[in-house]
Amino acid sequence: MEEKLVLYIKVQELIKRKFKVAQIAKELKVSRPTVYKYLDMTFDEARAYTDQPLGKKKKLDHYKDWILAWLEEYPHLSSAQIHDWLLERYPHLVVGGSTVRTYVRDIREVYQIEKKVVVRQYEAVPEQPMGKQLQVDWGETRQKTIDNKEIKLYFIAFVLAHSRHKYMEWQTRPFTTRDAIRCHENAFKFYGGRAEEIVYDQDHLIAVSENAGQLLLTAEFQSYVNERKFKVHLCRKADPESKGMIENVVKYIKGNFADSRVFSDIEDWNKRARQWLERTGNHQVHQTTKKRPAEVFLLEKQHLQPVSSLLSYESTINQSITRSVSKDNTIRYKSNRYSVPLGTYQTMSENLVWIEVEDEDRKTLVIRREAKGEVIAEHIISSEKGKLIQNRHHTRDRSKGLKEFKQRLISYFEDQVQATAYLDEISQRYPRYRRDQFTIIYKVIQQYPALIDTILIKCMTEKLYSANDFRDVAHHLDTLRDEPVEEVQSFYTSTPTHSHIKASTRSLNAYTSILGGRA
Structure with a gap:
C-alpha cells in the first residue's frame, strides 16, 4: 500500500536528520516498534512489504471502511468505543477486544490519525462484600441531534460495588427528587433487590447538608429512605476514595456510550443505553476485577435485600x-x-x-x-x-374558547388597546400556559377591580409580562395604598422581596403619580 511506503520514506528522512526514534514516533504518530521495523528495511524490502500490507486477511478487514470513517470523523475514539459501535451495528459479530485494539492501532498508523491522550487519575477503592454497597451519581452531556442541533441530556448512574454491575437512566431535563426516587425503584427492579448501603455525593436532590457527620436529607427523600430501610452514606466533597467507583462509571458512560452518539428521542436513547449495558457496560471484562460484571452479578444478586413491588405511599399518591x-x-x-x-x-x-x-x-x-x-x-x-x-x-381547534376568555379580560380595562398588547405578549411568551396565565389575571381583576388599570400601566412600564408579576404588583400596590408617603419610599428603597420588580430605581414622584397622589 502506498501509505506504508510513504511512511517508510518519512522514517528514513527523519533518521538522516538525526531525529531519535522516540522523536520520529511522536512526529509521525506511530509506535516505536513500527519505527524500528522500517529502519531495519531496505527500500526494496519496504516495497515488497507494502505490496502485501496485510499478510493474511484480517478478521476486521470487512469493517475497515466503517472503522476508518469513524476515526476520521471522531479521532479521539478509543478502540473500546469502536468495538461497541461495531457490535451495535453488527450484533452477531464475535471479536475480541485485543483484536480490535490491534486493528485500530494499525489503521491510525497507516492513515496518520492521532488520538489525543487524556491522563485520568484514579483512586484505590476498597473491595466491598456482595450485596453490601450500591453507589449512585448524576451526570450530564451535550449530544448532537439528528437534525444537527445540540441538546443537553441528564442521567443517573448506579453501580454495585462488588460486581461492578451498572444501571442508568436518561432524561431531557434536570432531575428532581421525585425523578431520583423513581429511578431508584427502577434500579431495584433491574437488580432484583437493593444493597444494604447506598453511597451518594452531596447532591441537593437528596441532602440538605452534612454538619460534622450529621446527615440531613430532604423531607421527601428521608421519607423514601424510611420506607425502603437502606443505610445512606453521604460523601464529603472531593472525596474520591468513597465514591471513586461511581465517578469512573459516570466517565465510562460519557466516554464510551454517549461520546459522539447522535440523539433522536429520549425513549430511543434509553433503549440504546440498556442495550449498551448488556453488550458492553456489564459484559466487557472489568479492568480491576478481571471479570465480567454480568457474571459476578449472578452471585451477588443472591445477597441483595428483597424489595416490595409497590411502596406504601404509592397506593394513595x-x-x-x-x-x-x-x-x-x-x-x-x-x-x-x-x-x-x-x-x-x-x-x-x-x-x-x-x-x-x-x-x-x-x-x-x-x-x-x-x-x-x-x-x-x-x-x-x-x-x-x-x-x-x-x-x-x-x-379540533379549541382555541375559540380561549379567545373569548381573552376578550372578556380585555373588556375590564379602560385602555383596551394597551390591555390587548399586554395579553398578546403573555400569549407569545407562554403559548402552552395561556389559559393558566389568563386565569390568574382574572382572579386579580376580581380581587382588585379598582387597581387593575394602575397595575397594567406599572407592568407595561416595567416590562413585567407574566400573570405572576401582574398578581405581585397588585399585592404590593394594595398594601401601599393606605401607607404614608415616607413608608412607601422606605419600602421601595429597601431590598425588594420580589427581585424582578425593579421599583427601587424609581423616584418618589413616579410612585405617587401612579397611586393617584400629588408630588
Missing part, C-alpha cells in the same frame, strides 16, 4: 413521570401512542407533559401540562401494542 410530546401531538406509553389536544406541541418549547396511571380497574392514563396542573387528556390504557389511541376532541 400516584407518582408522576414525564413524556415528550411528538410533532403529531401524541405521547408514547408502553408501545402505544396516546393523543393530546391539538396545539400541545410547540416548536420553541421543551414539550414535556406529566402522566399518571389512575383507577386500578380501568387503568386510566391521565396527562397534565404540569405535575399537579390541569388535566389535558385522559385515556383508557390499551393492552395492545403499536396502536394510536385518540380522543376525537383532540383533533
